[in-house]
Amino acid sequence: MPEEIFDIVNERDEVIGRAPRKEVHARGLWHRAVHVLVFNSRGRVFLQKRSMLKDTAKGKWDSSASGHLDAGEDYDACALREVREELGITLSQPPQRLFKMDACAATGWEFCRVYRGQSEGPFTLHPEEIETGAWFDPGFVTQWIADKPEEFASSFVLVWKRLAEI
Numbered sequence: 001m002p003e004e005i006f007d008i009v010n011e012r013d014e015v016i017g018r019a020p021r022k023e024v025h026a027r028g029l030w031h032r033a034v035h036v037l038v039f040n041s042r043g044r045v046f047l048q049k050r051s052m053l054k055d056t057a058k059g060k061w062d063s064s065a066s067g068h069l070d071a072g073e074d075y076d077a078c079a080l081r082e083v084r085e086e087l088g089i090t091l092s093q094p095p096q097r098l099f100k101m102d103a104c105a106a107t108g109w110e111f112c113r114v115y116r117g118q119s120e121g122p123f124t125l126h127p128e129e130i131e132t133g134a135w136f137d138p139g140f141v142t143q144w145i146a147d148k149p150e151e152f153a154s155s156f157v158l159v160w161k162r163l164a165e166i
Contacts, residue, residue, distance in 0.1 A: 038064035057153035088124025
């Protein structure tokens, strides 16, 4: 399978080039990603535990679905693709846009657009991407992060803290 190609962006999230995934990560180049938080009708959030096969944040808890934008892809299209690939659900339109975070060390130098989706499941989890997943009360997630932040992907910790501010 050919290596993924990402758009490289500047400090204003404007595309300035392209490079393979491995190079982007090795050199700490700014690039783009999405996080989708899926909530059910009871207000619980679905979180995924990343597969041990992932190249970063192996075995860490993360957003319901997340991933990098492919070269030439926009944020909304990526959000739709990621929920389809990782959770097995097809949405007719992009989830609700919540906020955007600037690239920094904790995000892995990714500009991140964060979305909120609604679903009751069940989900068909992509085994190479996700080890397992579960529904959690938001208050429990907040306390879990406070007690054991090392159990979460660093970008998710930022996403969750920013979510609490809105």
